Amino acid sequence: KQEVTQIPAALSVPEGENLVLNCSFTDSAIYNLQWFRQDPGKGLTSLLLIQSSQREQTSGRLNASLDKSSGRSTLYIAASQPGDSATYLCAVEGNTPLVFGKGTRLSVIA
Amino acid sequence: SAVISQKPSRDICQRGTSLTIQCQVDSQVTMMFWYRQQPGQSLTLIATANQGSEATYESGFVIDKFPISRPNLTFSTLTVSNMSPEDSSIYLCSVTYLDGAFFGQGTRLTVV
Numbered sequence: 001k002q003e004v005t006q007i008p009a010a011l012s013v014p015e016g017e018n019l020v021l022n023c024s025f026t027d028s029a030i031y032n033l034q035w036f037r038q039d040p041g042k043g044l045t046s047l048l049l050i051q052s053s054q055r056e057q058t059s060g061r062l063n064a065s066l067d068k069s070s071g072r073s074t075l076y077i078a079a080s081q082p083g084d085s086a087t088y089l090c091a092v093e094g095n096t097p098l099v100f101g102k103g104t105r106l107s108v109i110a
Numbered sequence: 111s112a113v114i115s116q117k118p119s120r121d122i123c124q125r126g127t128s129l130t131i132q133c134q135v136d137s138q139v140t141m142m143f144w145y146r147q148q149p150g151q152s153l154t155l156i157a158t159a160n161q162g163s164e165a166t167y168e169s170g171f172v173i174d175k176f177p178i179s180r181p182n183l184t185f186s187t188l189t190v191s192n193m194s195p196e197d198s199s200i201y202l203c204s205v206t207y208l209d210g211a212f213f214g215q216g217t218r219l220t221v222v
Contacts, residue, residue: 034210041218043116043202044153049210089152091211097143098204098211100152 002027004092006101013080014109021075021104023090028071030094035064035075038087038103047088048075080108112136112205116214123193123221130189131217133203138183143204144176147216153202159186193221 003026013019023033032051036044048057048064050073056065063076073090087103113136123129133142141160145153156176157165165178179187190197200216 032210036213041120041200041216043215044213046111046210046212091153093206093211097155097158098153102152 002030002092002094002096002099004090004099004101006088006090006104008104009102010105010107012107012109015080015082017080017108018076018078019080019106021077021088021090021106023073023075023101025071025073025092025099027094028068030068030092033064033066033073033090033092034098035062035073036089036091038089040087044089077106080106082108082110084108111209112139112207112212114203114205114212114214116203116217118217119215120218121220123219125194125221127193128189128191129193129219130187131201131203133186133188133214135184135205139205139207140183141206142180142186143206143211144178144186144188145202145204145213147200147202149199156188156201190219193219195221197221 005024007022034049035047050057050066061078066073085108087105089103091098091100115134144156147153155168156171157167159165159178159180161180177189198221202216203214
């Protein structure tokens, strides 16, 4: 059974810092991994999708990497801003529908 | 990508009543997914809704409690039946395309 773990559970940083969020999964037989952002009480916004054959994806200040063999992914956020404050979720899709981690709650302090 | 409209966005309901949540997608999709997010928790898949057939429920979820309709390829409803305070959660619908999974804005349900 696929399990997804995200570390840290919460993170508080000053504005302008670069930061890394971590995601690990137990079953490396995945089709893809996706990072989402969730604002309090809201739905999920897709940030980046990495197919199993890819190593990384970039969108603006965000860069996500995938090491499928070791079951790890990282989300790198450059030059963080207060507007980046949200919960970040990673999810993997394999032979079963999406399995989510519990998320990292990020606070960027101005 | 997809535009997914979900309503209501929030509701406060009395225990013992039922609430139907609607999900409309701007393009045809084979499968639609319904998730629950309990307070402070991550998302858990309730069921997969296929047009023209019964929904497939995940372990721990039953049709009598969470009946689902899928009348066409762009629309689905989830009903939360005979509600109790433990059903207070965010409920989300989702679809999947080649460029990933996309979610509605969620329905925040509070049962009192």
